[in-house]
Amino acid sequence: MKIEILGSGCPKCKQLEANARKALEETKKKGEIVKVTEIDKIIDYGVMSTPAIVIDGKIKAYGRIPEVEEIKKWF
Amino acid sequence: MEKKDWSLMFWIALVFAIFYFIPPNSDWFNNSVLSGINLLGEYAKQHVLTCLLPALFIAGAISVFIKKEKVMKYLGHEAKKYVSYGVASVSGAILAVCSCTILPLFAGIRKRGAGLGPAVTFLFAGPAINIAAIFLTMSVLGLKIGLARVFFAVLISILAGLTMQFIFREKVEKEKLIIQETEESKVSNIVLGLFFVLLVGVLVVNGLQINPLLKFSLIGFFTLGVILIVLFKFRNHSTKMWLEETWNFAKILLPLLFIGVFVAGFIMPLLPQSLIENLFGQNNLIGNLIASVFGAFMYFSTLTEIPILQALIAKGMASGPALALLLSGPSLSLPSMLVIRKVLGTKKTGVYVLIVIIYSTIAGLIFGLL
Secondary structure: OEEEEEOOOOHHHHHHHHHHHHHHHHHOOOOEEEEEOOHHHHHHOOOOOOOEEEEOOEEEEEOOOOOHHHHHHHO | OOHHHHHHHHHHHHHHHHHHOOOOOOHHHHHHHHHHHHHHHHHHHHHHHHHHHHHHHHHHHHHHHOOHHHHHHOOEOOOOHHHHHHHHHHOHHHHOOOHHHHHHHHHHHHHHEOOHHHHHHHHHHHHHOOHHHHHHHHHHHOHHHHHHHHHHHHHHHHHHHHHHHHHHOOOOOOOOOOOOOOOOOOOOHHHHHHHHHHHHHHHHHHHOOOOHHHHHHHHHHHHHHHHHHHHHHOOHHHHHHHHHHHHHHHHHHHHHHHHHHHHHHHHHHHOOHHHHHHHHOOOOHHHHHHHHHHHHHOOOOOOOHHHHHHHHHHOOOOHHHHHHHHHHHHHOOHHHHHHHHHHHOHHHHHHHHHHHHHHHHHHHHHHHHO
């Protein structure tokens, strides 16, 4: 499972990454978390509101920070 | 040791250093501290409850109830040009919350939406058209300069966008933007409209010069209206999100504002009046230009440009340079220039900065004549 966190490095993106990590730990699933910080790459996904989270190529949320529980449901 | 411990150690060391280096029994220091405290007191008494608080609630409401997708439609590449420039200049308040969201939005509008022009308009207007900042400007610095700020910020943002587009003539890639439908709010548009009118009404009434009893009853009446709408027309979820967003804004803006106010008050007695008067005392080209350049490079955290301007005006800054600072301050700073450079490249960033400085200077000159 590939989890990509899109964001240029502000506190919101860090919080989303932390939530994603926690969700991964708690569900004990296998996955890698990749941070995408370059603006050009971010808009290649079609996303304009960071932070955003993409799981296995699908955009799950953008412009907000989903809670740990919500992220777990997407695994 | 955990990261938190290092952070705590840093703060303890910093606070200690501050108090270690305080000059003992010095008049100027005590004077400055008192001035800082007094300015904080003034803000607390006159601006926080009646201006900041309603503005924060409004900002929270905007971010929850106005669907971003509806706005983004007008910034896509199918939108008519004059519409996208207009929408870009006012949508900062709706679309961008923290400064880090402005950059991806800017890149998106530029490459996949309406193009470089509206994107630049958005880049400038985003930080400039800030609900809390505008109302606080009117409350602290006066209605005239507050209105001038809004008017010229919108105007400059559109002109800057048009100028950039004219100079560089970029083409847009024909890709589509992802516009996801978020959940529909179950509140009718009429009720929503009334809600906003009442909230803004509180702010407007507070600024009017009318009989205090009338003012108080009008504000009370409007507030009651807002509460009734919230109780009976909003779902719990909407209300909860609104209050949460309001609190998020408050968390980000208020602490820095208080620090900024104290610092502005602290330095106010220290500012050399003669220097300020020489540089900015008159509505001439030099004064406006210097103020504009200063604003462009200096970093102001949101809202702190207001108490700083208050200090400068108290020490003799004329209205033209003051407006020039108000216009170039929030949208640009040396750090933000470096970040913009990563997306726009050095040449275009340089042109953008020049445009902002020139237009702010002109705006200041014009305002100074009024």
